Amino acid sequence: MRRAAANPAALTHAAAACLVAATLVANPISAPALASVDPAPLRVDCRGEAGRLLATVDLGPAVDAGLERKLGNGLASTVRLTVAALDPSGAGAGGVERDFDVRFDVWTETFTVTIREPGAAASSRTVSDWATVRRLLATPAPFDLGPLAALPERFTVEARLELDPVTGLQLGRTRERLAHPAGGRSLLGSLAAFLLRAPPPDAERYRSTLLTRSDFAGGAASRAR
Amino acid sequence: MITPLATPAATPPAPAPPGPPPWRSRFSMKLVGALLLAATLPLVPALLLANWLADSNAGVWLAPRVAERLSEVPGTYQELFRARKALYAERALSLARGLPHRAAAQAAYLERAVATVPRLQHAELLAADGRLLAEAERPRGRDEEGGWRPVPAEVSLPGGGTLRATFSIEAALFAELDETRELAETARDMDRARGELRRSILLVFAAMVSVAALLAVLIGHLMARRTVARLTRLAEAHRRVAAGDLSARVEPAGGGDEVAALSEGFNVMVEEVRQGRDRIVYLEKISGWQDVARRLAHEIKNPLTPIQLAFQQLEARWRATPGGDQTFGRLLGEAGEIVRQEVATLQRLVEEFSAFARLPDVAPAPADLGDFVTEFVRTSPQLGDRAEVTVTLAADRIPVALDAALMRRVLVNLTENAVQAAGPARAHLHLGVARARERAVLTVSDEGPGVEPALRPRVFDPYFTTKGDGTGLGLAIVKKIVLQHGGEVELGARPGGGACFTISLPLAGGP
Numbered sequence: 001m002r003r004a005a006a007n008p009a010a011l012t013h014a015a016a017a018c019l020v021a022a023t024l025v026a027n028p029i030s031a032p033a034l035a036s037v038d039p040a041p042l043r044v045d046c047r048g049e050a051g052r053l054l055a056t057v058d059l060g061p062a063v064d065a066g067l068e069r070k071l072g073n074g075l076a077s078t079v080r081l082t083v084a085a086l087d088p089s090g091a092g093a094g095g096v097e098r099d100f101d102v103r104f105d106v107w108t109e110t111f112t113v114t115i116r117e118p119g120a121a122a123s124s125r126t127v128s129d130w131a132t133v134r135r136l137l138a139t140p141a142p143f144d145l146g147p148l149a150a151l152p153e154r155f156t157v158e159a160r161l162e163l164d165p166v167t168g169l170q171l172g173r174t175r176e177r178l179a180h181p182a183g184g185r186s187l188l189g190s191l192a193a194f195l196l197r198a199p200p201p202d203a204e205r206y207r208s209t210l211l212t213r214s215d216f217a218g219g220a221a222s223r224a225r
Numbered sequence: 226m227i228t229p230l231a232t233p234a235a236t237p238p239a240p241a242p243p244g245p246p247p248w249r250s251r252f253s254m255k256l257v258g259a260l261l262l263a264a265t266l267p268l269v270p271a272l273l274l275a276n277w278l279a280d281s282n283a284g285v286w287l288a289p290r291v292a293e294r295l296s297e298v299p300g301t302y303q304e305l306f307r308a309r310k311a312l313y314a315e316r317a318l319s320l321a322r323g324l325p326h327r328a329a330a331q332a333a334y335l336e337r338a339v340a341t342v343p344r345l346q347h348a349e350l351l352a353a354d355g356r357l358l359a360e361a362e363r364p365r366g367r368d369e370e371g372g373w374r375p376v377p378a379e380v381s382l383p384g385g386g387t388l389r390a391t392f393s394i395e396a397a398l399f400a401e402l403d404e405t406r407e408l409a410e411t412a413r414d415m416d417r418a419r420g421e422l423r424r425s426i427l428l429v430f431a432a433m434v435s436v437a438a439l440l441a442v443l444i445g446h447l448m449a450r451r452t453v454a455r456l457t458r459l460a461e462a463h464r465r466v467a468a469g470d471l472s473a474r475v476e477p478a479g480g481g482d483e484v485a486a487l488s489e490g491f492n493v494m495v496e497e498v499r500q501g502r503d504r505i506v507y508l509e510k511i512s513g514w515q516d517v518a519r520r521l522a523h524e525i526k527n528p529l530t531p532i533q534l535a536f537q538q539l540e541a542r543w544r545a546t547p548g549g550d551q552t553f554g555r556l557l558g559e560a561g562e563i564v565r566q567e568v569a570t571l572q573r574l575v576e577e578f579s580a581f582a583r584l585p586d587v588a589p590a591p592a593d594l595g596d597f598v599t600e601f602v603r604t605s606p607q608l609g610d611r612a613e614v615t616v617t618l619a620a621d622r623i624p625v626a627l628d629a630a631l632m633r634r635v636l637v638n639l640t641e642n643a644v645q646a647a648g649p650a651r652a653h654l655h656l657g658v659a660r661a662r663e664r665a666v667l668t669v670s671d672e673g674p675g676v677e678p679a680l681r682p683r684v685f686d687p688y689f690t691t692k693g694d695g696t697g698l699g700l701a702i703v704k705k706i707v708l709q710h711g712g713e714v715e716l717g718a719r720p721g722g723g724a725c726f727t728i729s730l731p732l733a734g735g736p
Binding site for chain 1: 296297298299300302303306399402406409410411413414415417418420421422424425426428429432433
């Protein structure tokens, strides 16, 4: 049987195969798929105001003792709360994102909560008890979900709560540590830092029942579970 | 240099099919592939090792338990701080209990307290209305090094008034706490990005493997290109030879390695093949010309005798008839002279043609080339009459296998050629015998006008002559005899002027 002649394309294919093999070896550490967990029920109060939909979510079930323990451990933590209106199929873009930076000072034994939201000035409060912190997190100020006219006729409100999301700042800090592992600069560390991506979000989801847009046209309020 | 022989009668060689360029020859690909394999194979276990190391490192340093335990450290500090605070509150209370009632003794009491109570930095006694009654302060740096942070403890005194005590806690604890917290936060961040970290580290290693493989290909290609290019040239020359082009040669560059030796061997082999083919072609051509010469001799020789006899009869009849026309008699005499001369010329031609046509096969016998030349000169006195002959012999014997009669004819033809080239002047002949490159070399040179370089390739062709009365057979006979001896003959120029014929013969008993 005549053997196929070697050619540059074959070599290129071989090199590509090596790369693919290497990538396959590296593949097990690729990003895990998002867990497709059904969202928990969400209680939300909505009202129309000046043609816009304002939603007040109740995240009481999410702000539990476990979260208290995590936020009270003395480390700076961030609770990212994202509220969005979705169509019945669950599709919908964006949402309003609000970060709660919580830091418990083990010396003064007080919580400092800083609330940050794009387009708004950050506000900071120092409180001495968890109950206040819990109230800030569980019943945050209403979220402006945008013009009512832009919403589908029937929609749900979804709240995503993520503890300590890997922010750009944290990612940059991790990259810096990779690139300078022992104070000096590392070429391989720099390469690894360059290739480091943000991990996929790991959020708890809560979703309301279906709401009807026309219910809020006249500034009416509605509560949904 | 060997003078090119007559162009072979064979059809011109077909152009050799072009081979692949060196960079994509199969051999080159195999070499590069082997280097690539040799370079990347060790990297595969290295990649697996890196994977394992990244995995185990991630397991140790980025384990969720590590981040979890680190996150609990600030809580430990919290407990420590609480304990310190309680301790200092207890000490302040104890200090308040021992406070003297006399105002004059209170200041001294506080002075003693700051000197003796551990960590007490400052103490002050305030009246119910907030007025300072007494105060004492420990000199700085007495028992705290590296800074301290104040811890106030206040005790309300019975009957009004307040005792304010300020204790110290090491600032280093807070620095340690900050560092630990930062470390814990980093561990937590890295724990979140653990999967991505592992992926990026392995991708870096995979990139390194790829770069190493690429470098291996590049270096392999560069290394293989030179060797492969030489082999490709050799293969190309091989193809040309196979297609009949015996002028193909390979430059044996490369520092005397096997490829260079192969190239040199190839060149020698092709040269021998070319010479053998030229010899065969020339002998075939000479054979054809011999047939022509035989027929010409036959056709010319047959009518010569009747012509001669007829004219002799005519002259006899004229002499037997008295009182003839005297004018006719003179004319007949002149015509008879012309006829006899031309017939003689034709007879000489016929003899030469016949001699050329009847050249016998060579019957070689062992001889010494020097002795043969010496004997030739000794037995050719007529040569000495017409030329100055110089003979230069080798120091040692040069054994050859030659047919003395035929080789003598070679020397006769060459020396006759030289004598004729000298014209009326006395010729100067130089006969030389030497050994060169495992060949016996016989040179016959003169100091005549020589032969123009453009004519040299044709001088051995039959019937080619530059002399008015030559037959053009002498040098053809020379070449045929030499070729039949397995040798070569070439014409060159003698340094200092003149022609030089060089005959090289195989050494007897040689390779």
